[in-house]
Amino acid sequence: MSNPPRRPNIVFIVADDLGWADLSVYGQRDYETPHLDRLAAQGVRFTQAYSNSAVCSATRFALITGRYQYRLRGGLEEPIARAGQHIGLPPEHPTLPSLLREAGYTTALIGKWHLGSLPNFGPLKSGYDRFFGNYSGVIDYFTHKPGVGEQVPRDLWEDDVPVERVGYYTQILADEASAYLKRQTAAQPFLLSLHFTAPHWPWVGPEDEAVSRSITDLFHYDGGNLATYGKMVRSLDAAVGQVLSALDEAGLADDTIVVFTSDNGGERFSKTWPFVGQKTELLEGGLRVPTLLRWPARLTPQVSEQVTITMDWLPTLLSAAGLQPHPDYPSDGQDILPALLGEREPWPRTLFWRYKAQGQRAVREGDWKYLKINDNEFLFNVVVDTRERANLSRRHPERFERLRRQWALWNEEMLPLSEAVFSHGVTPDIQADRYVPERSGRVLSQGPEPS
Template identity: 75%
Template structure:
């Protein structure tokens, strides 16, 4: 592989809403660094997360495939069944495939794909890991729960460590040091910078005293629009710090920077004109702010191409001169031809399911079929992004076609069964393994 291969910085926010950046409509707080990134690169208008919740999207990101192919990707059992579930170490991943092409690979921040000794970043393609293994930590104590008996969820490799400071800033400092250390190196780098912000608990930079008094990290009775703005602004400043390191070390031009979120926002997020939030298959739970900058190869643009999390594996591998593993073809699509003006914007067909299929969704071209419990809808989400005009009676053939498409697609993936979320079952029943290739339909 030639050193002409680009560096890759993949930045993932946690629970950031569709309109939580200035360039997407935020007005209550400022995101100058991310707004500048948007002006220098690509701003997607129709980019989606693979799931309306966190770890499920991360399975899709790292494998480039629908998360429903792996038991750990089914509706966040990782959060409910201890250390049983995770990403199988033998599964090809974005970092392992890039590592095979000569990349130095690092994850700084949130993993949430299973715990050691069975699972972990170092087992799935990363050369280096610093961050939290679980879903969320307190911004100051770096603990996943409240109380002295709860251990810190902060790791260097597989060794627990301590750091003082606000977690968003701690991650930014680690990432800046990594970027500066890679300057002048012969091997390109792939850095996954996965923040926990703006995920709860609702703590800004000056809230260390609040952190010490907190009784529950879920913090259902806390937070405010102002506090949420402080968390997002701290995230924006942290990203600006890392981007400045790229610029100051002369690496910015040949580094692909991607910024996106793992799902829609939570209670304080701005989603206008969309409705819905995290855990919902409405547009506000799935559509996410997404930016890409590669000065050497891609011109600044506003991009209407429909995209999804699983697209990043084939896209970034193509940029590095590689391709997905032939035994595990991606359910995503290489976006580079569209971004480089070599192919026109084209329709996509995307699928989702959530809550044991109580929520179902298909986006096919401009049409979206949505099922929530016993209620079924058909929307033109380009003309009606707020999903208010149910067209199932006016367009019965389209409604029936998309409804059946979802049923046919769903047959190819792991079902949700009781043991997925059951504690204490035997490991051979619940351990993660590959799903047989019962379907080959791609996006």
């Protein structure tokens, strides 16, 4: 009797606030991202990949559980920030790392957690064997001090023990991940979740330690520019290149699935062309994210038009490992592997979003998108009209009403936003009370959310 095939390793890389066109392979022309461009050439480049939310911790709930974040109390906070010790990812909830660990994987998270604070929540309570990184949503790149409301001098941990490191955080994470990969062998499959904080604010490049130490407010409203942002993205690209090289040196690249994506759309200095909107907005620029996948043993290089969303990764990666989601916690995502393997054509999806600011609602069904911001409602064909300018609600009233009803029915299945605490005291700056398609997407909140 032959042995079953070895399950693939998984390296899942998440950038923070990376915009749709911040990589040269997606359209950036002000600088180059050669390592991520090479990853794209070697694997799958997605053209219709979405995040589960327009902010980060909500998307991270969806990533780790494979479900709409609004099924969980912590997913209502959008994002978790100073929400106290009682809001986070319940340790009893099955997760991608816990399901893989039960199947024999060793698991590690290096980087950002942002799914609840110690002592009640944390990576080691939710399926990871090892953790190195930050628990909160943001830390300074050189001082490693945390963001608003945190009571620790620095938010840098090894498992549940505070540690110190010297250097630029993006590079520190690359070094930790590379060292982890060099310790792995073909004897046991592994999941490495590598969650960078770059290029999230504060706006500090790898040569800007003096700037870092002068910052008093990590929101950094008085800092940053396109040149600095470019340095941050190039540093991220170099870090990914270092990690991929470590995987090659360990002789494990061929049967390792590598995924690269972002937790939501870009921020102040990001490039989102051809989309409008950005982080905190349910316009395409706030939701569409650059996404790459490489699995040399099984997948040929390709550009995929398959519509996908963050919560698809749990069923897709479990399927690649010959596993299924927990029967008591069925995934809201779908296994997209058949489309990538050429076993079936890309299929249309129906996806839902909501966001507390401006009462935003959105549905994408096939090529069509229903969008509501304040009292303004729209119907767009986002394949033809990528910039969401032509409101077709009057031309297609039946489709418009159907999508509106679909969103209401979906919303009834989710926890109500009224249960959210919103105790972190952050309210978006409102530039305009009404969304006007002819303007740029930047009409909802000038400042960032604390994610």
